[in-house]
Amino acid sequence: MPKLHPLALAAMAALAHAQTATPPRTAVAVEDRQLAIEVQAAAIEGRPDRELKAQGGVELRRGDLVIRTERLDYDHVRNRLRAQGQVEAQTARGDRFAGTLLDLDLDLFEGFLERPEYWFARSGAGGRAQRVDFLDRERSLITAADYTSCRRDGQGVPAWLLSSDSLRLDFAANEGIAKGAVLRFQGVPILAWPALSFPITGERKSGWLPPALNLDSKSGLELGVPWYWNIAPQRDATLTPVAYTKRGLGVEAEFRYLEATHGGEVQLHWIPHDRVAAEERRALQWRQSGTALGSGEDAVRWRHQGLRVSDDAYWKDFARGLRSFTPRLLPLAASVERDWNPLPGWSTTAYGRVQLWQVLQDPDPSVLIAAPYDRAPQIGWRGQGRPWTSGPDLGFELEFNRFVLTSHDAPGTRPEGQRGHLRLDLTQRWRTSWAWMAPHLGLNLASYRTDAPMPDGRTRASRSIPTFSLDGGLLFERPTRWFGRAVTQTLEPRVLYVNTPLRDQSALPLWDTAAKDFNVDSLFSENAFTGVDRVTDAHQVTAGLTTRWIDARSGIEWMRLGVAQRYLLRDQYVTPDGQPLTQRLSDLLVVGSARASARWTFDAAVQYGSQNDRVNRSVISARYSAGPFRVLSAHYRLTRNASEQLDLGWQWPMYRREAPARDGCGGTLYGVGRINYSMRDSRITDSLAGLEYDAGCWIGRVVAERVSTGRAAATTRLMLQLELVGLSRLGSNPLSVLKDNIPGYTLLRDERTDPPLRTYTLPTSSPGTPPR
Numbered sequence: 001m002p003k004l005h006p007l008a009l010a011a012m013a014a015l016a017h018a019q020t021a022t023p024p025r026t027a028v029a030v031e032d033r034q035l036a037i038e039v040q041a042a043a044i045e046g047r048p049d050r051e052l053k054a055q056g057g058v059e060l061r062r063g064d065l066v067i068r069t070e071r072l073d074y075d076h077v078r079n080r081l082r083a084q085g086q087v088e089a090q091t092a093r094g095d096r097f098a099g100t101l102l103d104l105d106l107d108l109f110e111g112f113l114e115r116p117e118y119w120f121a122r123s124g125a126g127g128r129a130q131r132v133d134f135l136d137r138e139r140s141l142i143t144a145a146d147y148t149s150c151r152r153d154g155q156g157v158p159a160w161l162l163s164s165d166s167l168r169l170d171f172a173a174n175e176g177i178a179k180g181a182v183l184r185f186q187g188v189p190i191l192a193w194p195a196l197s198f199p200i201t202g203e204r205k206s207g208w209l210p211p212a213l214n215l216d217s218k219s220g221l222e223l224g225v226p227w228y229w230n231i232a233p234q235r236d237a238t239l240t241p242v243a244y245t246k247r248g249l250g251v252e253a254e255f256r257y258l259e260a261t262h263g264g265e266v267q268l269h270w271i272p273h274d275r276v277a278a279e280e281r282r283a284l285q286w287r288q289s290g291t292a293l294g295s296g297e298d299a300v301r302w303r304h305q306g307l308r309v310s311d312d313a314y315w316k317d318f319a320r321g322l323r324s325f326t327p328r329l330l331p332l333a334a335s336v337e338r339d340w341n342p343l344p345g346w347s348t349t350a351y352g353r354v355q356l357w358q359v360l361q362d363p364d365p366s367v368l369i370a371a372p373y374d375r376a377p378q379i380g381w382r383g384q385g386r387p388w389t390s391g392p393d394l395g396f397e398l399e400f401n402r403f404v405l406t407s408h409d410a411p412g413t414r415p416e417g418q419r420g421h422l423r424l425d426l427t428q429r430w431r432t433s434w435a436w437m438a439p440h441l442g443l444n445l446a447s448y449r450t451d452a453p454m455p456d457g458r459t460r461a462s463r464s465i466p467t468f469s470l471d472g473g474l475l476f477e478r479p480t481r482w483f484g485r486a487v488t489q490t491l492e493p494r495v496l497y498v499n500t501p502l503r504d505q506s507a508l509p510l511w512d513t514a515a516k517d518f519n520v521d522s523l524f525s526e527n528a529f530t531g532v533d534r535v536t537d538a539h540q541v542t543a544g545l546t547t548r549w550i551d552a553r554s555g556i557e558w559m560r561l562g563v564a565q566r567y568l569l570r571d572q573y574v575t576p577d578g579q580p581l582t583q584r585l586s587d588l589l590v591v592g593s594a595r596a597s598a599r600w601t602f603d604a605a606v607q608y609g610s611q612n613d614r615v616n617r618s619v620i621s622a623r624y625s626a627g628p629f630r631v632l633s634a635h636y637r638l639t640r641n642a643s644e645q646l647d648l649g650w651q652w653p654m655y656r657r658e659a660p661a662r663d664g665c666g667g668t669l670y671g672v673g674r675i676n677y678s679m680r681d682s683r684i685t686d687s688l689a690g691l692e693y694d695a696g697c698w699i700g701r702v703v704a705e706r707v708s709t710g711r712a713a714a715t716t717r718l719m720l721q722l723e724l725v726g727l728s729r730l731g732s733n734p735l736s737v738l739k740d741n742i743p744g745y746t747l748l749r750d751e752r753t754d755p756p757l758r759t760y761t762l763p764t765s766s767p768g769t770p771p772r
Helices: 012-017 735-741
Strands: 028-030 037-040 043-047 051-062 065-075 080-090 096-105 110-114 117-120 125-128 131-134 139-147 160-170 175-185 188-198 212-216 220-224 227-232 235-244 248-258 262-274 279-292 300-309 329-343 346-359 374-385 393-404 417-427 435-450 460-474 476-482 485-500 538-551 557-568 588-594 600-608 615-627 630-639 643-657 667-678 683-694 698-708 714-724 728-731
Touching: 037 065, 051 080, 175 714, 300 346, 683 735, 698 735
Parallel strands: none
Antiparallel strands: 028 037, 037 051, 043 051, 051 065, 065 080, 080 096, 096 110, 096 117, 110 131, 117 125, 125 139, 131 139, 139 160, 160 175, 175 188, 212 220, 212 714, 220 235, 227 235, 235 248, 248 262, 262 279, 279 300, 300 329, 329 346, 346 374, 374 393, 393 417, 417 435, 435 460, 460 485, 476 485, 485 538, 538 557, 557 588, 588 600, 600 615, 615 630, 630 643, 643 667, 667 683, 683 698, 698 714, 714 728
């Protein structure tokens, strides 16, 4: 059920907590039992210490409370006031209240206000009521109350209106109880509750949350009604019964906690009997992290996370519920690490890790994926710094791994075993304002032991590979003009020399190694592989040249152009495809980016083949941004003989409606979407399209998403959401989908902040190569 905004139903009780500034003058002051009362008016009369009568522009101030009216009677003996006419109250926060008759005991804060109206600056919404009775400073009762963020102009009902027969507020218990609550949209009742409990303030409170609606081609219509449980200030849980028109009944659950030294969350999705699959379906995802055995840098940091599902088809049927960048490779990992700084200027980290994978395979054998190796365990020690007062930097990584395969691989098809390795890096850096140089000496040692014989019959092997490199560059600058602007143009040549001897590695297993992509970073690297198992033999020189145009005043980079190419001084035998490389010149890489204006930006990267004189790969993108909610983007990607794709994204106003007389709200219709089109296959692979209508006091969203789950299979989902500004969101939530898929997408309203428990972030731990 919708969770009412705390400000929506706490209207008149806030009178007791109002704040305002001191008036410039005082007509009369009465000493109250607790706080002084200051009154200003056109005419004031009465008897000292008995009564006071004021008329004409009356303004009363008592501490944080300010009341304005046309006539006011104050009984000093009873410490009670009665204000008639147009009664108004205002706070320093901008909240406003008004009524026709206020009768109030200032000691007990008992009384009533007739025909009250209220408006809250924090939510931009307010309402009306027939009467509010103040029971004490913490409790009040409002009769026939309503609430909306749409403007009232007396010519019709607001676009949306929440009304209730009676509303009881208890600030001490942080609880409001509304009876006979009805939510109307465009005059039509859309939700109703006989009795509804809600939190008054921003504090969390147990209760029902807004229902969630989803519609997709796999599960049909999905309806979930979440129930929130505020277990403790540092713990909460959400339980959501879910009904699927195609699959049956299920449940989603989430538990979160945040203690002083650790925090985490657990999520469960369970369908006891899926009518479509004729089996039980479930998914369990969790992540937890914290510190132990100390504090600060001396503490041991630990983390574990996992995602497990019941079957291989889960990622297709419930893609929305999988929070993973690789929906077919589901991780299960645990790690611990601790920093140790034995010498000044030198830091080291000891770590241990276990990493397992669940691989979701497809029945189609043509789309099977190779399972990555599990690490069970991974133990290491890495460090970086300068353990001496001057000279080169030292980096090292000492690590042991045990590699095993998942059950998806047939026994004996790929080797399992263990590896220990040591990588040492010694780097000296020199830098001036116009040049830099970094000679580097590296050593890569590895020892292998396999469970089954390697191709050469051995089960044990080791290798030692040294590397020498010399990296350096220059920086030249000159002032010039670019399209009438004063800019600084740079010229930045860079050269990298690498010499690594050839070592036979053909019989060694490939456990964590893959070929690097062709880009600037890989061209200016010593090794063509990631991981440890392969080290490229190299005697080569890579040269590059970059020029930039930088605005002389603002420092904005208007344009960047760069080229890079590698030249082999001898043939290369340890290559990603296993074939010797005799071609002396690598492909030419050309990269560039430009900010043509405040609205237009361009980026491009082109790999030009030195043998076939053709473009082998290219990525070209353009973005036009005319301000908030106005962005267009296009991306073109080409990989010769493999893929060619065009990606279009947009968020743009399509129609604007002037403020109508009926509800006082104008409106703007926005189109949003993203389309990924395969030019090679002549088909749309993934697509997202929708409409957002912002009427000022409410926002409507309709978004359709289509995600490919195979060459001839896809999942289509329809998301509908109605956001009542100042109250709640109803329906499914497409905002995360829009932000993740549309470059430059901007929310029509600022995202509401979650309760404090939702603000924590978990630290990451990923042992890797120490930077030099």
